[in-house]
Amino acid sequence: PVEGWHLRKVSWCGEPSTILNQLWATLESCQVNHGDRLLCERGKLPQKGNILISAWLFRTIDDEEAGVLSWLTITFQSLWNGSDNKAEKDSPIFLDNLEVSKMSTLEELKVRLMELPQLDSVTNYNYLRLKVMEDNEMKTILKGHNNTIQNLKLPDTCQIGVQVLAKSENLRPEEILLTIKQRLCDSREYKDPVEMVWDTGQGNSVDHLKRTIANFLLIPEKDVLLAKYFPSKCEWTVLKDSNTQHNNKIIQQEELWSGFCQ
Numbered sequence: 001p002v003e004g005w006h007l008r009k010v011s012w013c014g015e016p017s018t019i020l021n022q023l024w025a026t027l028e029s030c031q032v033n034h035g036d037r038l039l040c041e042r043g044k045l046p047q048k049g050n051i052l053i054s055a056w057l058f059r060t061i062d063d064e065e066a067g068v069l070s071w072l073t074i075t076f077q078s079l080w081n082g083s084d085n086k087a088e089k090d091s092p093i094f095l096d097n098l099e100v101s102k103m104s105t106l107e108e109l110k111v112r113l114m115e116l117p118q119l120d121s122v123t124n125y126n127y128l129r130l131k132v133m134e135d136n137e138m139k140t141i142l143k144g145h146n147n148t149i150q151n152l153k154l155p156d157t158c159q160i161g162v163q164v165l166a167k168s169e170n171l172r173p174e175e176i177l178l179t180i181k182q183r184l185c186d187s188r189e190y191k192d193p194v195e196m197v198w199d200t201g202q203g204n205s206v207d208h209l210k211r212t213i214a215n216f217l218l219i220p221e222k223d224v225l226l227a228k229y230f231p232s233k234c235e236w237t238v239l240k241d242s243n244t245q246h247n248n249k250i251i252q253q254e255e256l257w258s259g260f261c262q
Contacts, residue, residue: 004044005041006019007039007041008040009037009038009039010037010039014037020038046099046157049102051100051149051155051156051158052099052156052157053099053100053157054097054160055160057119057164058162060166092161098113102150103148103149106145106146106149107146113128113162114128126168127165127167127169128162130161132161141171142160143172144173175197176198178198179193180196181229209226213226225238
């Protein structure tokens with residue numbers, strides 16, 4: 001094979017799937033059949049027992065509201081402030097490709113990231129939030145600093161979104177991070193988004209979520225209507241009290257977006 005390239009199977013809907021990293025295995029043993037589509041992708045494969053992570057730096061909501069965090073150095077600020085183009089300022093910045101053992105913990109992965117020159121101003125790994133990227137968007141948050149990469153079920157090659165936080169964060173498995181956008185009544189405009197941690201261990205119903213949001217934003221619970229936003233479809237799905245099981249699946253399917261109007 002050509003150095004720096006590898007083959008990958010695709011799913012039934014054409015999305016990249018299993019990496020074919022056993023170079024001497026037969027196509028039959030790899031379950032490659034006549035008519036199957038394969039992708040030839042650029043990128044070095046990790047050694048056995050390791051995974052290859054492409055790390056990207058993303059802004060947080062705090063960054064968008066008040067510029068880059070004030071406690072970071074001017075060097076870090078210049079990563080975004082060097083451009084006057086808003087689209088470029090909102091774009092993620094590539095950090096590095098890291099080859100990491102599957103037995104490494106999430107804490108050890110964060111420490112590796114802190115050693116990168118772009119993140120040398122971060123003094124504690126609790127100020128780093130890592131999210132698995134899918135279709136160039138950040139999705140699931142990686143939780144549990146003692147969890148190994150293997151337990152987190154990351155694929156052999158993956159992309160990770162990195163965010164530098166204004167305050168320490170160590171989410172438990174039962175906690176879900178939601179981004180709340182409050183709609184201005186009788187308009188199609190929204191207030192600036194805010195982040196809220198929802199502890200599903202205390203309750204995971206729509207009623208409990210509605211009550212939690214109402215208490216968080218100091219508004220009457222009876223005035224809250226919940227809806228989940230799907231960026232890929234540009235659609236909102238209203239969360240109704242009558243279908244709790246379906247609602248829980250929707251809420252936890254993608255942790256980044258949630259919305260409501262008062």
